[in-house]
Amino acid sequence: MFRILVFILFVLALAAGFAWLADRPGELSIIWQGQRADMSLMVAAMLIVSLVAAVMFCWWLVRVVWTSPHSIQRYFRARKRDRGYQALSTGLIAAGAGDAANARKMLARTKGLLSADQEPLIHLLEAQAAMIEGRYDDARKKFELMADDPETRELGLRGLYLEARRLGANEAARQYAERAAEKAPQLPWATEAALEYRSEAGDWDEALKLIGDGRSSSAEEKKTYSRRKAVLLTARAAAKLDADPKGAREDAHQALKLDENFVPAGLIEAKAYLREDNLRKAASILERLWKATAHGDVARLYVRARSGDSATDRLKRAEKLEAMRPNNAEALYAVAEAALEASDFARARAKAEAAARLSPRESAFLLLADIEDAETGDQGRIRHWMNQALKAPRDPAWTADGITAPEWRAVSPVTGRLDAFEWKTPVSELQGPVEEGSTDAVDEAIRTLPPLAIEAKPAxxxxxxxxxxxxxxxxxxxxxxAEPAPGRAVTPERAPEKAKPxxxxxxxxxxxxxxxxxxxxxxxxxxxxxxxxxxxxx
Incomplete structure (x- = not known):
């Protein structure tokens, strides 16, 4: 477009010049070797322009003739290169589709048209074809050659990393990932792999160094960075909780700054305060977490914050949780459990039944069975609640990759994935999903509760x-x-008879x-x- 504009401007300027000369006629005389030539100024200008055009044409013609062999050679070389790239592209597509025969055919054609030194992707096509055909040793050698080349280093390291993972060589895979993360920290797969390996080894300091400072223009990347750093800080706090409660408290506090509702970090900070005998701050953290999440672990730690509290004191603390979150299943369950320990069976039974109605799950029915055992000892009623517990959904737990853990962990023991554990109901193989809050089954269980049997205590x-x-x-x-049990009536039929003389x-x-x-x-x-x-x- 720019060249066309320049050409148009040149033509306009030339036309304007000729028009200017036409408006100003004149005579031009040239004497050369005794000869005199007279002409008008316009004719002289036309002769000069024609002479310049003739010189340019002759120069172009000479240049074309002189450079024609090279031009012809370059044309055929470019045509050959285009055919080679087309074969390479077709071969890579065939390798990706799993067509080993076509990939091998395109590889042979590409090698005949292109040089491997000029096009490194030929090594990739050869490695992919070897992997499809099951020649993993040849593929590994090609990846090693690619890893030594600065242009294909990252590609070769990734191929070696995936091959090491396939063979189960975790140490070799870790080394390849560390090398790739060191040379190219912008590679997501290398950073992820190195981070998982360092986290699995418990090297939390190096893992925190690997994630960087989180300076990014993307809001999503900033959110991911904050979550990962909070997880790593919490894991480091959990590791040093026993030996260094103060350091664990500081790390957990930093994690809560990044994610204020991260329950594991709040629990660790509260435990650290409790080890420092600072019950007030620990209770403040747990109360804030409870209001935001109503987590079961928060309730258990809050109720049993002080080991010297009596059962009545624990019941009061559980009732305080219920006042913060009324009509909550976890709060009702905590009150019911504390009431059972305080031997307040009426309140324990009422709260446990309310918790079962809000969230019918295994622990609620087991708690009702414990209440029945402590209050009446009726085996029929106990078995009734135990049967309901078998049919109820399991309790929420820290779950990752199909396994559950009693406490939160930063890394999955199955896959090594960071931040894999989630607080949710584990998958059950015995029953399908049960909607939370369905009270029909609970009301039916309460309605069909067997009557209290009156029986004598064994003699x-x-x-x-x-x-x-x-x-x-x-x-x-x-x-x-035969002495009657406390609170039970002796059946008349089983009363002992007097011995006859x-x-x-x-x-x-x-x-x-x-x-x-x-x-x-x-x-x-x-x-x-x-x-x-x-x-x-x-």
Missing amino acids: RVEPVERVEKTETAKPTMVAAV ETVGKEEERPFYGLPDDPGVKEGAVAKRDGTGSFRLF
Whole structure:
């Protein structure tokens, strides 16, 4: 476009010049070697322009003839290069599609048209073709050649890294990833791999150095950086919690600045304050987290913050959590558990049933079974709640890659992925997903609760008195006394009967009351004297 504009301006300038000369006529005389030539000024200008054009044409013609061999050679070389690149492109597409035969064919054609020194992608096509055909050693050699070339270093290192991962050589894969991250820190796969390996090894300081300072123009990248740094700081705080509570508290505090609702960081900071006997600050952190997340781990740590508290004190703290988040399943469950420890069975039962209605899950029904066991001991009702627990969804837990952990971890033990653990309900193989808050099953379970059975407490067997061997002594058996259990009524049918006196002159026999599972002494059996002076019952 610029050249066309320049050409148009040149033509206009030339036309303007000729028009200017036409408006100003004149004569031009030239005397050369005794000859005189007279002409008008316009004719002289035309002759000069024609002479210049003729000289330019002759120069172009000479140049074309002189450079024609090179031009012809360059034309055929360019045509050959184009055919080579077309074959290379077709071969890479075939390799990506898994067509080993076509990839090998295009590789041979590309080698005949292009030089591997001038086009490094030929090594990539050869390595891909070798991997498709199962010749992994040849592919690895090609990747090593690419890793030594500055132009293809990153590509070769990635190929070696993937090959090492395929073979399970984690140490070699780690070295390739570290090398790639050092040479090209902008590569996401290298940074991710090196970060995972350092995190898996527990080298949190080096992992924090690897993620950099997070200076990026992208809002998404800044968010990812903040999350990763919070996770790494929390992991380092957890590692130093026992040996250095102050350092752990500082790291956890920095993590909370990056993510204020990150529960693991808040728990670690609260634990550090508790180890420093600073209950007020620990409670403040836990209360803020509870208001934001209503997390079960926060409730458990808050209720049991002080080891010397009584069951009543723990119940009061649980009720404070419920006041902060009313009608919350975790709060109701915490109150029910604390009420059970305080032997407030009515409140424990009411709160546990309310928690089960809001969130029907395994722990709620198990808690109802514990309440039933502590209050009534009715095995039928206990089994009823245990059966409901078997059918209920599992409790939320820290879950990553199909496994659960009792506490949060920074790295998945299965894949080594950073920040893999999430607080969610684990996948169950026994039942499908249950909607949170469905109360039909819970109401049916409460409605079908078996009535309280009235049964006697098992009798205690008193030891048999030893009788000395004297002429006047007679064998005597002490009847077992069935004592009713506290808070239970004794069934009239099971009341012990009085022993009936026998005829005078015979040994007095008294019935023996054994345990419920003990058949006792058969009717008509008489205690016999053994050689030690005692009486054998059997």
